[in-house]
Amino acid sequence: MTAPTPQDQPQRDHLVSALVRDEPRVLTRITSLFGRRGYNIKSLSVGSTEHPGVSRMTFVVTGDRGVVEQAMRQLEKLHDVVRIIDHSLEKYVDRELVLVKVAITPESRVEVRQIAEDFRARIVDVGRHALTFEVTGDEGKITAFIEQMRPFGILETMRTGRIALTRGSNADIPSHVYHGGETETLRPVVESVEPREERARGVPNLF
Amino acid sequence: MTQGDMTGAKALWATLVGHGITTVFGYPGGAIMPVYDALTFYPEMRHVLARHEQGAIHAAEGWAKATGEIGVCLATSGPGATNLVTGLADAMMDSVPLLAITGNVARHLMGTDAFQEADITGITLPITKHNYVVRDVEELPQVIAEAIRIARSGRPGPVLVDIPKDIQLAPYHGEIARPHARPEAPDPAPEAIARAHELLRGAKKPVIMVGGGALDAAADITALARAWDIPVITTLMGLGVFPASDPLWLGMPGMHGSVAANRAISEADVLLGIGLRFDDRVTGRVNGFAPNAAIIHVELDAAEIGKIVRTHVPVRGDAGAAARLLAEGAQKLELPEWQAQVEEWKSRTAQPDHWGAAYGVQAVVERLRPDDILSSDVGQHQMLAAQLARFEKPRRWLNSGGLGTMGFGFPAAIGAALAEPGVRSVVIAGDGGFQMTAQELATLKMYDIRNVKICIINNSYLGMVRQWQEMFHERRYSEVWLGDSNPDFLKLADAYDVPGYRASSAEELPAAIDAWLSDPKSALLEVVVPHEHAVFPMVPAGAALSEMIESEPPRAPTPGTRKNAAAEEANNA
Numbered sequence: 076m077t078a079p080t081p082q083d084q085p086q087r088d089h090l091v092s093a094l095v096r097d098e099p100r101v102l103t104r105i106t107s108l109f110g111r112r113g114y115n116i117k118s119l120s121v122g123s124t125e126h127p128g129v130s131r132m133t134f135v136v137t138g139d140r141g142v143v144e145q146a147m148r149q150l151e152k153l154h155d156v157v158r159i160i161d162h163s164l165e166k167y168v169d170r171e172l173v174l175v176k177v178a179i180t181p182e183s184r185v186e187v188r189q190i191a192e193d194f195r196a197r198i199v200d201v202g203r204h205a206l207t208f209e210v211t212g213d214e215g216k217i218t219a220f221i222e223q224m225r226p227f228g229i230l231e232t233m234r235t236g237r238i239a240l241t242r243g244s245n246a247d248i249p250s251h252v253y254h255g256g257e258t259e260t261l262r263p264v265v266e267s268v269e270p271r272e273e274r275a276r277g278v279p280n281l282f
Numbered sequence: 283m284t285q286g287d288m289t290g291a292k293a294l295w296a297t298l299v300g301h302g303i304t305t306v307f308g309y310p311g312g313a314i315m316p317v318y319d320a321l322t323f324y325p326e327m328r329h330v331l332a333r334h335e336q337g338a339i340h341a342a343e344g345w346a347k348a349t350g351e352i353g354v355c356l357a358t359s360g361p362g363a364t365n366l367v368t369g370l371a372d373a374m375m376d377s378v379p380l381l382a383i384t385g386n387v388a389r390h391l392m393g394t395d396a397f398q399e400a401d402i403t404g405i406t407l408p409i410t411k412h413n414y415v416v417r418d419v420e421e422l423p424q425v426i427a428e429a430i431r432i433a434r435s436g437r438p439g440p441v442l443v444d445i446p447k448d449i450q451l452a453p454y455h456g457e458i459a460r461p462h463a464r465p466e467a468p469d470p471a472p473e474a475i476a477r478a479h480e481l482l483r484g485a486k487k488p489v490i491m492v493g494g495g496a497l498d499a500a501a502d503i504t505a506l507a508r509a510w511d512i513p514v515i516t517t518l519m520g521l522g523v524f525p526a527s528d529p530l531w532l533g534m535p536g537m538h539g540s541v542a543a544n545r546a547i548s549e550a551d552v553l554l555g556i557g558l559r560f561d562d563r564v565t566g567r568v569n570g571f572a573p574n575a576a577i578i579h580v581e582l583d584a585a586e587i588g589k590i591v592r593t594h595v596p597v598r599g600d601a602g603a604a605a606r607l608l609a610e611g612a613q614k615l616e617l618p619e620w621q622a623q624v625e626e627w628k629s630r631t632a633q634p635d636h637w638g639a640a641y642g643v644q645a646v647v648e649r650l651r652p653d654d655i656l657s658s659d660v661g662q663h664q665m666l667a668a669q670l671a672r673f674e675k676p677r678r679w680l681n682s683g684g685l686g687t688m689g690f691g692f693p694a695a696i697g698a699a700l701a702e703p704g705v706r707s708v709v710i711a712g713d714g715g716f717q718m719t720a721q722e723l724a725t726l727k728m729y730d731i732r733n734v735k736i737c738i739i740n741n742s743y744l745g746m747v748r749q750w751q752e753m754f755h756e757r758r759y760s761e762v763w764l765g766d767s768n769p770d771f772l773k774l775a776d777a778y779d780v781p782g783y784r785a786s787s788a789e790e791l792p793a794a795i796d797a798w799l800s801d802p803k804s805a806l807l808e809v810v811v812p813h814e815h816a817v818f819p820m821v822p823a824g825a826a827l828s829e830m831i832e833s834e835p836p837r838a839p840t841p842g843t844r845k846n847a848a849a850e851e852a853n854n855a
Contacts, residue, residue, distance in 0.1 A: 099415075100403065100404070100407070103404070103407060104407055107407055107408055108408070111408055141588075144588075145585065145588075145589060148584050148585035149585050151584070151585070152583065152585055153412075154411070154412040154432055155412075
């Protein structure tokens with residue numbers, strides 16, 4: 076009758092989205108919650124959604140299942156948080172964008188361009204001694220692209236954080252939840268939404 | 283300004299009045315002066331002027347802890363606001379519904395390091411349930427209404443609303459916001475209740491453990507425990523949820539818990555926890571906590587379930603609703619062996635028999651009436667009071683549980699005394715903690731508050747730290763001796779027209795207590811006790827509850843080598 080202890084569980088990356096009110100200091104509130112409890116955010120992207128007043132944050136957090144579960148439950152308590160989505164529990168699409176500046180020589184130029192073409196990377200800047208590429212894709216593709224370019228000499232890279240959406244036609248914010256930008260009514264309505272299906276948890280989920 | 287001109291500041295008061303708020307605690311300053319000016323137009327609102335913002339917020343907490351209703355406090359910007367920080371953290375830890383209103387510099391000055399400016403919403407982000415800066419006067423009443431709703435709903439907590447000075451002064455044209463309905467707590471899932479029933483029916487060594495989240499479910503929890511005939515442990519925050527006179531009561535668990543409570547947890551096969559968060563002072567070493575028990579955890583805050591201890595049956599919902607469901611269909615468990623074992627542990631409760639801090643605390647708490655409110659500060663006297671007092675009702679025991687805030691007890695007792703003027707508000711403090719908020723004696727005088735009874739257990743030490751130094755630092759008493767610099771507490775009280783009484787021996791104590799309690803005014807009793815007294819039982823930090831030290835070990839005759847010279851001299855005197 077013993078549940079696994081945190082030490083028994085592997086550390087891995089978890090992809091989590093938070094739908095939050097678009098108000099000052101919400102980002103600080105959320106990141107400071109992570110920081111205080113010692114969870115490192117590996118990547119973070121924030122942007123607007125189709126609903127005025129609601130922003131979407133996508134985090135990658137490293138930790139065991141229990142740590143991430145606790146982080147999500149703490150987040151769910153925040154007044155600014157409308158909904159938390161743990162993407163690892165369902166099918167999702169995710170993307171990242173990276174800019175990579177690769178050193179080139181007259182000899183390597185053609186080969187570099189050929190590899191970039193294989194990855195469908197776009198050239199966004201051309202210099203005498205460097206090409207800058209833009210690549211979008213999931214984490215694996217972007218990592219593979221960088222690895223392919225590494226032998227030529229990578230001068231700089233900048234990756235955005237990962238962004239993700241649940242697959243299928245379900246929206247994470249049901250359309251009936253939100254009424255034309257009235258943040259006042261947002262939360263009570265969201266709270267009346269049916270609870271999400273049972274999640275795989277360290278403890279049996281009975282609520 | 284005439285009364286007809288509605289401003290942000292007046293809209294604030296109108297909203298508070300509309301929410302049934304009758305009393306606020308505060309301290310004025312430059313950035314909240316329009317609010318204090320507007321107060322003069324609302325004679326139905328009582329403002330209690332504390333002598334320090336920390337006193338104001340602890341008084342608001344005392345009000346809230348005694349009544350279960352929201353406490354409200356006010357402060358100006360910058361230093362006024364930062365003086366609220368301790369109380370906000372305290373209220374956060376102990377789930378106290380609290381509204382803190384701070385003034386701030388005018389919007390055009392915010393962010394410029396203006397005079398008395400502090401980023402109080404930034405500072406208090408992690409220690410409030412939510413906080414706001416009001417940036418538009420038309421939103422002010424709605425923000426206040428929402429802040430009150432958030433503070434009171436679900437697991438209660440503190441909410442801070444920061445109002446720039448120009449917003450306070452701005453004309454207001456809108457409606458005054460009405461109170462939100464208090465949202466209902468989710469009902470516990472039937473499957474969870476069914477699984478809990480199953481475990482309880484099969485239990486051979488069950489215990490129920492209740493915390494501060496169950497304060498308003500006392501009747502339901504009492505009925506539940508009696509229906510199943512299961513012994514009950516009440517945490518420091520839950521004292522009074524179950525009547526101490528009931529034979530099923532086992533006392534308090536944890537670091538200074540009772541033998542019966544800690545042994546029962548260590549032996550239990552089913553532990554039903556209701557409205558508690560398994561604080562480390564309660565659990566001791568977590569992997570030694572209730573090692574044989576299946577744990578059922580009833581809790582409103584989902585984030586608390588599984589946070590510290592493994593939980594076999596999580597039950598999310600209101601404590602009272604869950605207790606009623608769990609009591610349905612209950613049959614008394616016939617467990618004579620378990621009952622006999624529990625009785626044997628209970629018999630190990632020692633009553634203090636020689637003069638000392640425990641003797642003094644015992645003498646005071648045994649004179650309490652069931653309606654009396656007992657506040658404590660933080661330290662040895664707090665643990666002694668928690669061990670020795672016998673609470674029959676909830677919300678009669680106010681102390682700083684989670685944060686362990688010295689200076690809490692006295693102002694909290696003032697808040698409770700104002701909330702319930704008909705009852706005695708007794709505070710047990712130490713000589714250390716009392717001096718952190720002793721200036722609130724002026725508040726007693728100013729409002730002629732007559733039902734606060736202050737007892738200072740004076741051992742001339744920061745007693746709990748000294749106890750740890752004695753036990754874990756080879757009696758190197760570092761910076762804990764107060765004796766030479768303590769004031770004459772009776773003279774201090776006299777300076778504020780508060781009558782004072784003193785007892786320095788067991789013989790003097792009864793008469794002193796009588797005089798102190800029968801004084802028609804608020805009064806102070808100083809109980810002078812021997813310097814070295816330790817609180818037992820004790821579970822050392824990092825140990826399991828089963829490793830409890832039940833009573834004081836024989837004291838080593840040689841003093842420590844690097845003992846504070848002043849303390850040594852005093853001890854040898």
